[in-house]
Amino acid sequence: MRGKRRAPRPPIPWRSPWTPALCVASMVALGGLVATSALVKDxxxxxxxxxxxxxxxxxxxxxxxxxxxxxxxxxxxxxxxxxxxxxxxxxxxxxRARPITLTLDGRTSRHLVTATSVGEALAELDVTPAGGRLSAPPHDAVPLEGMELTVDTRRTVHVVTGTRRVSARTTARTVREVLRKEHISLSRGSQVNPPLGSFPEDGTVITVTPPRDVPIPPEVANLDWEALAECESAGDSLAYNPEGPYYGLYQFSLPMWRVVGGIGLPSTWPADEQTYRAQLLYQHVKGRWKGQWPTCGPLLFGITPYQPTPAPRQALRR
Structure with a gap:
Protein backbone atom coordinates (compact mmCIF):
# COMPACT_ATOMS: atom_id res chain seq x y z
CA MET A 1 0.00 0.00 0.00
CA ARG A 2 1.05 3.27 -0.74
CA GLY A 3 1.51 5.42 2.31
CA LYS A 4 -0.27 8.75 2.69
CA ARG A 5 1.72 11.84 1.75
CA ARG A 6 2.39 14.08 4.67
CA ALA A 7 1.07 17.60 4.54
CA PRO A 8 3.84 20.20 4.35
CA ARG A 9 4.75 21.78 7.63
CA PRO A 10 3.95 25.46 8.06
CA PRO A 11 7.03 27.65 7.95
CA ILE A 12 8.48 28.63 11.28
CA PRO A 13 8.23 32.45 11.63
CA TRP A 14 11.70 32.98 12.93
CA ARG A 15 13.04 31.08 10.01
CA SER A 16 11.41 33.62 7.64
CA PRO A 17 13.88 35.76 5.73
CA TRP A 18 11.96 38.86 6.97
CA THR A 19 12.28 37.98 10.63
CA PRO A 20 15.58 39.76 11.29
CA ALA A 21 14.36 42.93 9.59
CA LEU A 22 11.15 42.93 11.60
CA CYS A 23 13.08 42.49 14.83
CA VAL A 24 15.38 45.37 14.03
CA ALA A 25 12.45 47.63 13.11
CA SER A 26 10.68 46.78 16.35
CA MET A 27 13.75 47.54 18.39
CA VAL A 28 14.24 50.86 16.61
CA ALA A 29 10.61 51.82 17.19
CA LEU A 30 10.82 50.84 20.82
CA GLY A 31 14.01 52.82 21.24
CA GLY A 32 12.39 55.83 19.61
CA LEU A 33 9.45 55.64 21.98
CA VAL A 34 11.79 55.44 24.94
CA ALA A 35 13.85 58.38 23.68
CA THR A 36 10.74 60.45 22.95
CA SER A 37 9.27 59.77 26.36
CA ALA A 38 12.54 60.89 27.91
CA LEU A 39 12.25 64.26 26.13
CA VAL A 40 8.64 64.89 27.15
CA LYS A 41 8.56 67.07 30.24
CA ASP A 42 5.82 68.03 32.65
CA ARG A 96 8.32 90.58 33.71
CA ALA A 97 9.90 94.03 33.84
CA ARG A 98 7.56 96.94 34.53
CA PRO A 99 8.39 100.63 33.92
CA ILE A 100 8.18 102.88 36.97
CA THR A 101 8.31 106.68 36.80
CA LEU A 102 9.42 107.56 40.32
CA THR A 103 9.26 111.08 41.75
CA LEU A 104 11.24 110.97 44.98
CA ASP A 105 11.28 114.22 46.96
CA GLY A 106 10.70 116.27 43.84
CA ARG A 107 13.21 114.48 41.61
CA THR A 108 11.87 112.28 38.81
CA SER A 109 13.62 109.21 37.42
CA ARG A 110 12.61 106.17 35.37
CA HIS A 111 13.28 102.54 36.25
CA LEU A 112 12.41 98.96 35.32
CA VAL A 113 11.33 96.69 38.15
CA THR A 114 10.14 93.09 38.31
CA ALA A 115 8.14 93.63 41.50
CA THR A 116 4.40 93.14 41.27
CA SER A 117 3.39 95.46 44.15
CA VAL A 118 4.25 99.04 45.11
CA GLY A 119 5.93 97.98 48.35
CA GLU A 120 8.09 95.39 46.57
CA ALA A 121 8.97 97.93 43.87
CA LEU A 122 10.18 100.45 46.48
CA ALA A 123 12.26 97.74 48.16
CA GLU A 124 13.75 96.80 44.79
CA LEU A 125 14.65 100.47 44.20
CA ASP A 126 16.08 100.74 47.74
CA VAL A 127 13.60 103.46 48.71
CA THR A 128 12.52 103.51 52.36
CA PRO A 129 9.55 105.86 52.80
CA ALA A 130 9.27 105.33 56.56
CA GLY A 131 6.82 107.92 57.84
CA GLY A 132 6.63 109.44 54.38
CA ARG A 133 3.79 109.91 51.92
CA LEU A 134 3.04 107.63 48.96
CA SER A 135 0.82 108.31 45.97
CA ALA A 136 -0.28 104.64 46.07
CA PRO A 137 -0.49 102.23 49.03
CA PRO A 138 2.22 99.54 49.31
CA HIS A 139 -0.20 96.68 48.62
CA ASP A 140 -1.34 98.11 45.27
CA ALA A 141 -0.34 96.09 42.21
CA VAL A 142 2.15 97.43 39.68
CA PRO A 143 0.49 96.88 36.28
CA LEU A 144 2.48 95.32 33.46
CA GLU A 145 2.31 98.57 31.49
CA GLY A 146 3.91 100.39 34.45
CA MET A 147 2.86 103.32 36.63
CA GLU A 148 3.84 106.68 38.06
CA LEU A 149 4.75 106.73 41.74
CA THR A 150 5.40 109.74 43.98
CA VAL A 151 7.22 109.36 47.29
CA ASP A 152 7.69 112.24 49.72
CA THR A 153 9.99 111.32 52.58
CA ARG A 154 9.90 113.10 55.92
CA ARG A 155 12.33 116.04 55.80
CA THR A 156 13.50 118.78 58.15
CA VAL A 157 12.84 122.35 57.01
CA HIS A 158 13.28 125.68 58.77
CA VAL A 159 11.05 128.75 58.56
CA VAL A 160 12.36 132.21 59.51
CA THR A 161 9.88 135.05 59.92
CA GLY A 162 11.74 137.82 61.70
CA THR A 163 11.94 136.93 65.37
CA ARG A 164 10.21 133.60 64.86
CA ARG A 165 12.18 130.53 63.86
CA VAL A 166 10.44 127.21 63.30
CA SER A 167 11.95 123.82 62.51
CA ALA A 168 9.56 121.14 61.31
CA ARG A 169 9.56 117.56 60.08
CA THR A 170 7.33 117.46 57.04
CA THR A 171 6.29 115.57 53.92
CA ALA A 172 4.99 118.75 52.29
CA ARG A 173 5.43 118.99 48.54
CA THR A 174 5.57 122.80 48.33
CA VAL A 175 6.77 125.71 50.43
CA ARG A 176 3.16 126.93 50.52
CA GLU A 177 2.11 123.65 52.14
CA VAL A 178 4.87 123.98 54.77
CA LEU A 179 3.67 127.46 55.75
CA ARG A 180 0.06 126.31 55.89
CA LYS A 181 0.89 123.35 58.13
CA GLU A 182 2.90 125.62 60.45
CA HIS A 183 0.03 128.15 60.56
CA ILE A 184 2.17 130.96 59.15
CA SER A 185 -0.04 133.47 57.38
CA LEU A 186 1.23 135.81 54.69
CA SER A 187 0.37 139.48 54.40
CA ARG A 188 -0.27 140.95 51.00
CA GLY A 189 3.08 141.77 49.48
CA SER A 190 5.08 139.42 51.73
CA GLN A 191 8.10 137.91 50.04
CA VAL A 192 8.88 134.22 50.41
CA ASN A 193 12.13 132.55 49.51
CA PRO A 194 12.26 129.91 48.03
CA PRO A 195 9.08 130.56 46.00
CA LEU A 196 5.78 129.21 47.31
CA GLY A 197 5.48 126.58 44.58
CA SER A 198 8.99 125.15 44.96
CA PHE A 199 9.81 121.81 46.57
CA PRO A 200 11.24 122.07 50.12
CA GLU A 201 14.21 119.71 50.23
CA ASP A 202 15.75 118.45 53.44
CA GLY A 203 17.47 121.34 55.25
CA THR A 204 15.66 124.08 53.30
CA VAL A 205 15.47 127.46 55.06
CA ILE A 206 12.28 129.32 54.16
CA THR A 207 12.35 133.06 54.82
CA VAL A 208 9.24 135.20 54.95
CA THR A 209 9.88 138.93 54.74
CA PRO A 210 7.26 141.61 55.37
CA PRO A 211 5.81 143.62 52.50
CA ARG A 212 8.10 146.14 50.84
CA ASP A 213 5.66 148.93 50.20
CA VAL A 214 8.22 151.69 49.67
CA PRO A 215 10.03 151.52 46.32
CA ILE A 216 13.77 152.12 46.18
CA PRO A 217 14.74 154.66 43.50
CA PRO A 218 17.57 153.65 41.14
CA GLU A 219 19.95 156.33 42.43
CA VAL A 220 19.77 154.71 45.88
CA ALA A 221 19.70 151.08 44.73
CA ASN A 222 22.80 151.66 42.57
CA LEU A 223 24.98 152.82 45.46
CA ASP A 224 27.70 150.37 46.52
CA TRP A 225 25.88 148.63 49.35
CA GLU A 226 28.12 145.59 49.11
CA ALA A 227 31.20 147.70 49.86
CA LEU A 228 29.43 149.33 52.79
CA ALA A 229 28.47 145.93 54.24
CA GLU A 230 32.01 144.62 53.82
CA CYS A 231 33.36 147.59 55.74
CA GLU A 232 30.73 147.57 58.49
CA SER A 233 30.52 143.84 59.24
CA ALA A 234 32.94 142.00 56.94
CA GLY A 235 29.84 141.00 54.96
CA ASP A 236 28.40 138.94 57.82
CA SER A 237 24.60 139.17 58.03
CA LEU A 238 24.73 137.70 61.56
CA ALA A 239 27.31 140.17 62.88
CA TYR A 240 26.75 141.54 66.39
CA ASN A 241 28.62 144.33 68.17
CA PRO A 242 27.75 144.64 71.87
CA GLU A 243 29.03 148.24 72.05
CA GLY A 244 25.84 149.63 70.51
CA PRO A 245 24.56 147.14 70.33
CA TYR A 246 24.67 146.95 66.53
CA TYR A 247 23.39 144.17 64.33
CA GLY A 248 23.77 142.65 60.90
CA LEU A 249 25.40 143.65 57.63
CA TYR A 250 24.98 147.41 58.14
CA GLN A 251 25.32 147.44 61.94
CA PHE A 252 21.85 148.77 62.62
CA SER A 253 20.96 150.07 66.04
CA LEU A 254 17.55 148.80 67.11
CA PRO A 255 15.92 152.27 67.06
CA MET A 256 17.03 152.86 63.46
CA TRP A 257 15.94 149.37 62.44
CA ARG A 258 12.46 149.95 63.80
CA VAL A 259 12.19 153.40 62.23
CA VAL A 260 12.34 151.78 58.79
CA GLY A 261 9.80 149.07 59.64
CA GLY A 262 12.19 146.34 60.72
CA ILE A 263 10.80 143.59 62.96
CA GLY A 264 12.80 141.81 65.62
CA LEU A 265 16.59 141.87 65.28
CA PRO A 266 18.26 142.86 61.99
CA SER A 267 20.60 139.87 62.17
CA THR A 268 17.68 137.41 62.07
CA TRP A 269 16.77 138.51 58.55
CA PRO A 270 18.40 137.50 55.26
CA ALA A 271 20.86 139.80 53.55
CA ASP A 272 18.45 141.17 50.94
CA GLU A 273 15.99 142.27 53.64
CA GLN A 274 18.76 144.00 55.58
CA THR A 275 19.88 145.77 52.41
CA TYR A 276 16.32 146.91 51.69
CA ARG A 277 15.97 148.36 55.19
CA ALA A 278 19.37 150.08 54.89
CA GLN A 279 18.23 151.70 51.66
CA LEU A 280 15.03 152.84 53.39
CA LEU A 281 17.16 154.32 56.17
CA TYR A 282 19.23 156.21 53.61
CA GLN A 283 16.03 157.70 52.21
CA HIS A 284 14.64 158.35 55.68
CA VAL A 285 17.64 160.51 56.63
CA LYS A 286 17.48 162.14 53.17
CA GLY A 287 20.95 161.01 52.22
CA ARG A 288 22.60 162.23 55.43
CA TRP A 289 24.37 158.93 55.93
CA LYS A 290 27.10 160.17 58.30
CA GLY A 291 24.93 159.73 61.36
CA GLN A 292 24.57 156.01 60.69
CA TRP A 293 27.81 155.11 58.89
CA PRO A 294 30.31 157.84 59.74
CA THR A 295 33.42 155.85 58.81
CA CYS A 296 32.34 153.48 56.05
CA GLY A 297 29.68 155.68 54.43
CA PRO A 298 31.93 157.13 51.68
CA LEU A 299 32.24 153.64 50.22
CA LEU A 300 28.64 153.95 49.06
CA PHE A 301 29.94 156.36 46.42
CA GLY A 302 33.13 154.50 45.63
CA ILE A 303 35.19 156.88 47.74
CA THR A 304 37.87 155.47 50.00
CA PRO A 305 37.71 157.10 53.43
CA TYR A 306 40.50 159.57 54.04
CA GLN A 307 41.55 157.97 57.28
CA PRO A 308 42.57 154.31 57.40
CA THR A 309 39.56 152.09 57.56
CA PRO A 310 39.28 150.66 61.06
CA ALA A 311 38.81 146.98 61.59
CA PRO A 312 35.18 145.96 61.15
CA ARG A 313 33.12 146.15 64.25
CA GLN A 314 33.32 143.06 66.36
CA ALA A 315 31.30 140.42 64.55
CA LEU A 316 30.09 138.23 67.33
CA ARG A 317 27.15 135.91 66.80
CA ARG A 318 24.39 135.43 69.24
Missing part, protein backbone atom coordinates in the same frame (compact mmCIF):
# COMPACT_ATOMS: atom_id res chain seq x y z
CA UNK A 43 6.76 71.54 33.76
CA UNK A 44 4.98 74.39 35.56
CA UNK A 45 5.61 77.94 34.31
CA UNK A 46 4.83 80.69 36.82
CA UNK A 47 4.57 84.02 34.97
CA UNK A 48 3.80 87.02 37.20
CA UNK A 49 2.19 84.73 39.75
CA UNK A 50 0.03 82.86 37.21
CA UNK A 51 0.71 79.10 37.03
CA UNK A 52 0.71 77.50 33.57
CA UNK A 53 1.23 73.71 33.29
CA UNK A 54 3.19 72.58 30.24
CA UNK A 55 3.70 69.12 28.79
CA UNK A 56 5.84 68.65 25.74
CA UNK A 57 9.24 67.95 24.29
CA UNK A 58 11.81 70.43 25.51
CA UNK A 59 15.44 70.30 26.48
CA UNK A 60 15.98 73.81 27.87
CA UNK A 61 14.03 76.42 29.80
CA UNK A 62 13.84 78.58 26.69
CA UNK A 63 12.25 75.76 24.69
CA UNK A 64 9.64 75.26 27.42
CA UNK A 65 8.74 78.95 27.36
CA UNK A 66 8.49 78.94 23.57
CA UNK A 67 6.26 75.90 23.69
CA UNK A 68 4.09 77.40 26.42
CA UNK A 69 3.72 80.66 24.49
CA UNK A 70 5.30 82.78 27.22
CA UNK A 71 7.23 85.71 25.68
CA UNK A 72 10.34 86.95 27.45
CA UNK A 73 11.55 90.56 27.17
CA UNK A 74 15.16 91.71 27.41
CA UNK A 75 14.68 93.09 30.93
CA UNK A 76 12.58 90.17 32.20
CA UNK A 77 14.02 87.80 34.79
CA UNK A 78 13.77 84.03 34.20
CA UNK A 79 14.68 81.46 36.85
CA UNK A 80 16.37 79.14 35.91
CA UNK A 81 17.97 80.98 32.99
CA UNK A 82 16.66 80.28 29.49
CA UNK A 83 19.81 78.44 28.40
CA UNK A 84 19.75 75.94 31.27
CA UNK A 85 18.49 72.37 30.85
CA UNK A 86 15.07 71.59 32.19
CA UNK A 87 14.11 68.47 34.11
CA UNK A 88 10.77 66.75 34.41
CA UNK A 89 8.64 68.27 37.19
CA UNK A 90 10.57 71.55 37.24
CA UNK A 91 9.06 74.97 37.98
CA UNK A 92 10.11 77.95 35.86
CA UNK A 93 9.54 81.48 37.17
CA UNK A 94 9.18 84.46 34.84
CA UNK A 95 9.25 87.98 36.30
Missing amino acids: VVVVADGERRPFRGIAGTVGEVLDGAGVPVGLADVVRPATHEKVSDGATIEVL
